[in-house]
Amino acid sequence: MVYAVVAFLVLIWAGSWKLFKKAGRPGWEALIPGYSTYIMLKLSGRPAWWLFWLFIPVFNVIVGIGIYMDFVKSYGKFTIRQQAAAILLPFIFLPKWGFEKKTQYLGQSANIGFKEAHREKLVKSSTREWTEAILFAMLAATLIRTFFIEAYVIPSGSMESSLLIGDYLFVSKVNYGPRTPITPVSFPFAHHTMPLINTKAYWDGIKLPYFRLPGLSTVKKGDVVVFNYPMDADSPFYRPVDKRENYIKRCQATPGDTLTIINAQVYINGKKALNPVDGQPAYIVHTNGQLLDSLILRELHIDVRQQFGDNDYEMLMTRQSAKAMSAYANVKSVTEYYQNISGFEESIFPHDKHFRWTLDNLGPIIIPKKGWTITLNDLTIPMYKRAIEVYENNKVTISGKDLIINGKKAATYTFKQDYYWMMGDNRHNSEDSRFWGFVPEDHIVGKALFIWMSTDEIADFLHQTRWRRIFKWIR
Known part of the structure; x- marks a missing residue:
């Protein structure tokens, strides 16, 4: 892999060297980072102050692509095919254009029209205009999804009642710093699988090293985080890091923390952690034999998990709902439930007989930290x-x-990188770090910000939209 990257860079430098010489510039200028970009601006007729944007994270990627596209336009590479070739396969086409005789430098005015003598060649058909507009929109949307913000929908109940099935979120890539693509060759807007045909939506023949641009902050305890599911590295998928399934959980512990769970209560470094305000613990509800009306259960957002005998039920609900349920006449008691330590459970991380841990009682676990x-x-x-x-x-x-x-x-x-411990707010209905362990830093996608739409598919048509949840910030 290292040799391939070096070969690619040498080919790009060789092509750039020849193109600079065709413009009357010394070829060595193409090899100096930063300065070569300044020369590209001069050759394409763009103002030098554009260099300022290259110092601003995220914007530097977009502006850098624009500078590069203007540069190749100065050599007459205007068509969609040529522009795509320059961006996707520079190690092939820069040397090709640099060494072939027919490609010549056309001057600064080339990026706005070849001068008057070439104007007729640039007359665009309506089909081409629409094609370029669509391609530009796709490129802009891809850059926004990659470096700024991305939409995400809650597919399961592991975060209820903090986040409900059918909540549509915006996830910020800026908060923790955008992760640059690791698998750059992929189909736009498809994550890992193509719709309908169910084939891979990416090509893993090229994999780039992990790199993250500077962000506004680091992952904090209590943050609701979207990350790539670590177990997708295994059979049957063997997916690259950035193509693993997206998961959403709450960060419970950060690098270097010692985590312990005692009777379903999380402790970090010996101190009791704050419980999610809308999290759903498990309760044993003892009734007089008559269960609550289904409409009431739905209104209180209660999930009935199982029944014990005629009078007892295991239910998942918020603490507020548990208090409300206690007020009903047919409910005798509502008691929070957790699993006691009862022996080795193979499904619980780290899946080893030395650790007699359960879902609600495990640890202490030290979360790995870079350099530890x-x-x-x-x-x-x-x-x-x-x-x-x-x-x-x-x-x-x-x-x-x-x-x-x-x-x-x-x-x-x-350790070479930081790790995190992630758990769902719906503690008895969440597949999280208690089952598969740590989340590596290179798997972090972004921070969940707010709900922009929420729908309830079970409800009737007039009540499917949960209006009270729209534009709700995630806490």
């Missing part, structure tokens, strides 16, 4: 092996009690 060095032993290897092997791209084998990393016996390991 651990001693590898019977307790740390089950906890951190997946992060070392899968998320940090090491070849790992176990020989007896020893961990072999990249062919060498290792007694310690130093």
Whole structure:
């Protein structure tokens, strides 16, 4: 992979060198970062103050593409095919244009029309105008989704009642810094699978290194975060990081924190964590044998999970709904429910018999932090092996009690990136870090900001829109 990247860069530099020389500039100017961009502006007739935009995160990507497109226009590359070739395959077409005789520098006025002698060649048909408008709109939308903000819909009940199935969110890429594409060759607006035909919507023949532009902040405890599902790295998908399924959970612990869950209460570094205001704990509801009316359950947003005997039910609901339910005559008691420690549960992370943990009682777990060095032993290897092997791209084998990393016996390991612990607000109906462990920093997509639309498909047509949730900020 490293050799391929070097080869691509050499081809791009060689092509740029020749194109600069065709414009009467020294070829070495193409090799100097920043200065080469200034020369491109001069050659295409654009003002030098455009360089200012290159110092502003996110905007620098958009302006940089614009400068590059104007540069190739100065050599007569105006067609949609030529522009796309310059952007998508510069390591092929820059050398081609640089070394072929027919491609010549046309001057600063080329980017606005080839001068009068070439004006007829630039007359656009209505079909071309529409095509270019659509392509520009697609490019703009892709840049906005990649670097600014993206729409997301809640597909499951793991975050209820904080977020409901049918809530449409805007997710900010700016808060934590936009992640540049890792798999750049993909179909626009499709995540990992093409609609209808169900084939891959990307080509993983080219993978770029992980890089994140500067953001407004880092991930904080309590943030509602969209991230790529780490387990999609495994069979049957083996998806690249940025093409793994999008998940949304609340961050409970950040790098370096020690997390413990005792009787469904999260503790961070020994202190009780704040519970989500609209989170749904589990309750055992004891009745006189008569269950509440379904309309009341729906109004209180209560999920009946299972029934014990004739009078007892396990229900998921907010603390406010639990208080309201207690007031009904046919309800004898409402008691918060959690799973006691009862032995080894294989489904609970880290899936090892040394840890007798359950959904509501686990830990302590130290969340890995970049630069943190651990001693590898019977307790740390089950906890951190997946992060070392899968998320940090090491070849790992176990020989007896020893961990072999990249062919060498290792007694310690130093983490290369930060990790997070994510959990759903609907604690007894959420597949989260309690089942599959840590979320690597390179999997973070963005921060959920607000709900812009909310629909309830179960309700009748007149009541499908949840008007009270529209433009509600996520807390």
